[in-house]
Every structure is written in structure tokens, then in C-alpha cells.
Amino acid sequence: MLFEPYVNEPFADYSDPDTLAAFKATLADVKTQLGKDYPLIIGGEAVTTGEWLSSFDPSHKERLVGRAAKGKAEHIERAFDAAYSAYESWSQVSMEKRARTLIRLVAIMRRRREELAAWEVFEAGKSYLEAIADVAEAIDFCEYYAREALPLAKPLPTYDYPGEENTTVYQPLGVGVVIPPWNFLLAILVGTTVGPVVVGNTVIVKPSPNTPIIAAKFMEMVAEAGFPPGVINLLTGDDADLGDALVDHPRTRFINFTGSVATGVRIHERAAKVQPGQAWLKRVFLEMGGKDALIIDETADMELAVNAAVVGGFGFQGQKCSAMSRAIVVDEVYDDFVARFKAATERLTVGPADENPDVAAVINERQFDKILGYIESGKSEARLVAGGEAADGDGWFIKPTIFADVPADATIAQEEIFGPVVAVMRARDFDHALELANSTAYALTGGVISKDRSRLERARREFQAGNLYFNRKITGALVGVQPFGGFNMSGSNTKAGGPDYLKNFMEMKTTTELF
Numbered sequence: 215m216l217f218e219p220y221v222n223e224p225f226a227d228y229s230d231p232d233t234l235a236a237f238k239a240t241l242a243d244v245k246t247q248l249g250k251d252y253p254l255i256i257g258g259e260a261v262t263t264g265e266w267l268s269s270f271d272p273s274h275k276e277r278l279v280g281r282a283a284k285g286k287a288e289h290i291e292r293a294f295d296a297a298y299s300a301y302e303s304w305s306q307v308s309m310e311k312r313a314r315t316l317i318r319l320v321a322i323m324r325r326r327r328e329e330l331a332a333w334e335v336f337e338a339g340k341s342y343l344e345a346i347a348d349v350a351e352a353i354d355f356c357e358y359y360a361r362e363a364l365p366l367a368k369p370l371p372t373y374d375y376p377g378e379e380n381t382t383v384y385q386p387l388g389v390g391v392v393i394p395p396w397n398f399l400l401a402i403l404v405g406t407t408v409g410p411v412v413v414g415n416t417v418i419v420k421p422s423p424n425t426p427i428i429a430a431k432f433m434e435m436v437a438e439a440g441f442p443p444g445v446i447n448l449l450t451g452d453d454a455d456l457g458d459a460l461v462d463h464p465r466t467r468f469i470n471f472t473g474s475v476a477t478g479v480r481i482h483e484r485a486a487k488v489q490p491g492q493a494w495l496k497r498v499f500l501e502m503g504g505k506d507a508l509i510i511d512e513t514a515d516m517e518l519a520v521n522a523a524v525v526g527g528f529g530f531q532g533q534k535c536s537a538m539s540r541a542i543v544v545d546e547v548y549d550d551f552v553a554r555f556k557a558a559t560e561r562l563t564v565g566p567a568d569e570n571p572d573v574a575a576v577i578n579e580r581q582f583d584k585i586l587g588y589i590e591s592g593k594s595e596a597r598l599v600a601g602g603e604a605a606d607g608d609g610w611f612i613k614p615t616i617f618a619d620v621p622a623d624a625t626i627a628q629e630e631i632f633g634p635v636v637a638v639m640r641a642r643d644f645d646h647a648l649e650l651a652n653s654t655a656y657a658l659t660g661g662v663i664s665k666d667r668s669r670l671e672r673a674r675r676e677f678q679a680g681n682l683y684f685n686r687k688i689t690g691a692l693v694g695v696q697p698f699g700g701f702n703m704s705g706s707n708t709k710a711g712g713p714d715y716l717k718n719f720m721e722m723k724t725t726t727e728l729f
């Protein structure tokens with residue numbers, strides 16, 4: 215065995231006073247580093263462009279986390295040149311050597327784990343636990359894909375044929391574009407990059423304009439880990455300059471995207487068009503949004519149900535694709551659930567992320583306005599039970615909000631809000647609950663809180679969700695344990711952290727020799 219057996223990276227226990235004190239010291243240290251400038255990284259070289267993209271702390275609107283260089287059309291061409299040049303040799307490096315490079319990257323990430331988590335608190339408004347969990351997930355992706363890559367170096371088993379030698383092997387695809395979202399700012403960026411890279415592809419990474427600084431930190435570690443120049447290139451900048459241009463580019467071989475359904479569909483359509491000079495059909499991997507439901511029936515452990523709803527609904531301000539944005543509750547226990555959920559939600563603290571409240575700021579002004587717009591439409595569609603407005607402070611704070619009696623066709627029951635807003639829906643019985651759960655275009659995560667075995671088994675078959683959880687919260691999938699990704703408009707089901715993931719970024723070649 216080349217590597218030790220895979221285990222998930224532990225989080226940290228911030229209820230321990232020493233661990234908490236150490237993290238606060240790291241936060242204070244990182245705070246002194248805010249406001250710096252970061253270049254593009256093309257072919258291993260730092261490139262500045264004269265224009266900057268500013269990243270602000272969502273909890274302190276005026277606090278500059280850093281500035282990232284804005285890439286333009288000319289940098290896209292340079293990045294493709296660098297990635298193609300690196301591909302020639304990187305695609306020929308042994309799988310084992312490439313996997314070892316991921317393990318070296320992990321060693322650096324582990325040394326810097328608290329510091330990286332601190333950057334996440336400032337750049338994205340993560341609580342301490344959410345931040346360290348994201349760093350741990352990034353580590354897991356490297357550890358897991360390094361191990362999963364090794365068997366892919368071997369020829370595939372096929373039947374013999376008399377008089378011939380037949381071999382079938384996997385080979386990488388070429389140069390891909392990686393487009394991650396801001397919400398799991400390190401984990402998804404790292405996972406969607408190192409997956410294709412470990413199997414021999416080279417990439418251009420275009421992070422979300424909301425979180426470019428963590429991407430710059432990642433590139434520092436990439437260089438230290440010894441990835442050859444050009445294997446991973448960083449283009450930060452505006453979507454208007456980089457988004458369509460990278461997707462449309464004839465030299466793009468594949469696109470590894472995670473984000474909203476609107477952007478995903480746009481990429482899907484544009485990437486389908488074969489551009490002049492393009493010599494392949496682009497492969498497109500699109501992991502998109504959710505409108506995830508938790509069913510609570512009359513047999514449910516109510517305390518467990520309420521905890522799952524609070525954590526799943528309001529963890530990281532509801533800004534998770536897996537967030538529980540719908541609680542579907544069977545009539546018999548509906549009023550009891552709503553009362554307890556309201557009480558638990560009103561106990562949540564709201565404040566700046568660096569003070570580690572339960573709920574911090576949403577990512578930016580655009581999302582803040584959009585979420586408040588959904589809250590306004592909720593007020594006319596349903597019954598407001600908790601929150602329903604912005605909270606005081608110097609950041610983009612919104613009170614955790616609950617609507618009850620939400621009709622199945624209400625906007626807030628159908629559209630992804632991506633904020634701290636939960637729709638509670640009344641179901642006549644379990645059958646009706648299941649019908650409501652399956653009544654959106656999304657199918658990402660879902661859950662059932664019930665003690666009834668036959669219902670759980672029915673949900674196992676009939677509840678449409680890529681990640682389905684029974685008697686627990688519906689967020690927090692673990693790499694290698696719960697492969698993550700949905701069905702329908704939630705995406706192309708690449709299942710990040712799953713056993714099929716890496717094969718997406720390879721193609722099979724068969725060679726036949728007649729003796």
C-alpha cells in the first residue's frame with residue numbers, strides 16, 4: 215500500500231478553551247495580513263494586470279480582505295499556452311508521482327489549517343467550525359483522490375481474443391477550466407481542481423469574484439508542493455471578462471463547474487456550441503443548486519428534528535447547496551414542530567463571523583438584497599414566524615427567518631434562496647410529505663426524521679435526492695463516505711468525493727495488436 219488507509223480529517227473542538235484561544239490568536243494574526251494584493255498565477259509566474267478585484271469581509275463591509283489581479287482576454291490566452299505546455303509532460307508523469315504531489319499539498323494544508331480557516335472567517339463569513347470543516351474537506355479531497363487515482367493507472371480488464379493482444383487504458387482529457395462557487399471557498403476549489411489534475415489534466419482555475427483571496431492562498435501551497443508550473447493556473451477577475459470567454463474558448467476541453475442553476479445552464483448551452491478551431495466536444499460537469507427538504511413525521515424524535523432543522527437551515531446562514539430550505543411536517547406534529555423550531559431559532563445569535571455567532575453575514579450586497587426580496591414575497595405567500603428582516607450591524611446581516619403554512623407552489627417553496635430562510639410546509643400524511651418533497655426541479659439533498667422503518671425504506675426508493683439522510687441533519691457530507699451531488703436541475707451527478715469522480719476527467723483508449 216502506497217499510502218496509509220484513508221480517514222477523514224478531524225474538525226476542531228472550539229468548546230475547548232485552549233483550542234478556542236489558539237484559533238483567536240490565529241485570527242488576530244491573519245487580521246494583520248488583510249488588505250494585501252495578489253497576482254494571477256500563469257505558468258508558475260506572478261502576473262499583475264494594473265486592475266484589481268477587491269474582496270471585502272461580509273461582516274464588516276469596509277474591511278478589505280485583499281485585492282486580486284483582474285485577468286483579461288490576453289491572460290486567458292497566456293493561461294491556455296501555459297496549461298497546454300505543462301500538459302505535455304504532466305500527462306506523462308506516473309499516476310503515483312502525481313498522487314504523491316497531492317499528498318505533499320495536504321501536508322502543507324495541514325500545517326496551515328487554522329490559518330486557512332481564519333481566512334475563511336474573514337473572506338466568507340464562516341463560523342469557526344464551518345471554516346475548519348471546509349479546510350478539513352479540502353484536505354480530504356486531496357487524500358481521497360490521491361488514493362482513488364492509483365488503480366486508474368492500470369489497464370482495464372477485458373476478455374481475451376485469440377491471436378490478438380488487446381489493452382484498454384485510461385488517459386487524461388487535456389486542459390480544463392475549473393469554476394467553483396464562493397460558499398465552500400477552499401473545499402470545492404481544491405476538490406474540483408485536484409481531481410482532474412491528479413489523473414493528468416492541467417487546468418485554469420477561475421474562482422468566484424467573491425472569494426479570490428483564498429484561491430491565492432491555495433496557489434502559494436500549490437507552488438510549495440511542487441506542482442510543475444502551468445499545471446494549475448489561476449485567473450481571478452470579473453465574470454464579465456472571464457466567464458463566457460473561458461467557457462466558449464476552443465481550447466477548453468472540459469469545464470468543472472459548481473454554482474447556481476442559472477450559470478450552470480448558461481455554461482451547458484454555450485459549451486455545446488462547437489467553436490471554429492475546436493477539435494472535440496467539450497465535457498461539462500455542472501453541480502448546481504438545491505431546494506432541499508426535511509420530512510418530519512408524527513413518529514419523529516422532535517428534539518432531533520428541531521436540531522436538524524436549525525443546523526441544516528441556518529448553518530452558514532443557509533448558504534449551502536445542501537441547506538434545509540424546506541421543512542415538510544406531518545399535520546399531527548406540525549404545530550408542535552413550528553413552535554419549537556421558532557423558539558430554537560430565536561435563540562440563535564447573529565453577528566460578525568470573527569466573533570463566532572450562530573449566524574453571521576450573507577456573502578454580499580447582491581445576495582442580501584435578493585434574500586430580502588424573497589422574504590418580502592414570503593410575507594405575501596405564507597405566515598412569517600421568525601425573523602423576516604435585516605439585523606443590525608456593519609455587515610450583510612439577516613435574521614434567521616421562518617415561514618409557516620407555505621403552499622407547494624409558492625416562490626419560496628420552489629426557488630433556491632441561498633440565505634437564512636426556511637419554508638415550513640404542512641403535509642396531510644407521509645404520502646403527501648413525500649409528494650411535496652419531490653415537487654421541485656431540484657434533487658440534491660433531503661432527509662426524513664421518523665421512527666417508522668417502512669416509511670424510511672419507502673423514502674429510500676422514492677425520495678428524489680442525490681444525498682438522502684435519515685434521522686440526522688441533511689448537510690455536511692464527508693468526502694469518501696458520502697459522495698456528494700444531486701439529480702435533475704441539481705446537476706450532472708459527478709458525485710464529488712465518490713468512487714466514479716476521477717473517471718469523468720479521463721477517456722479510454724483501446725489498442726489491438728495482431729500477433
Ligand code: NAD
Pocket residue numbers: 393394395396397398402420421422423453456457458461472473474475476477478480481501502503504534535536630632658698699700704705
Ligand atoms: P454562481 O453561479 O453565481 O457562480 C458560480 C461560479 O460561476 C463562480 O465562479 C462565478 O464567478 C462563475 N460564473 C458566473 N458567471 C459565469 C459565466 N457566465 N460563465 C462562467 N462562469 C461564470 O454561484 P455562486 O453564487 O458562486 O454559488 C452558489 C450556488 O452554488 C448555489 O446555487 C448553490 O446551491 C450552488 N452550489 C452547489 C453545490 C453542489 O455541489 N451541487 C455546491 C456548492 C454550491
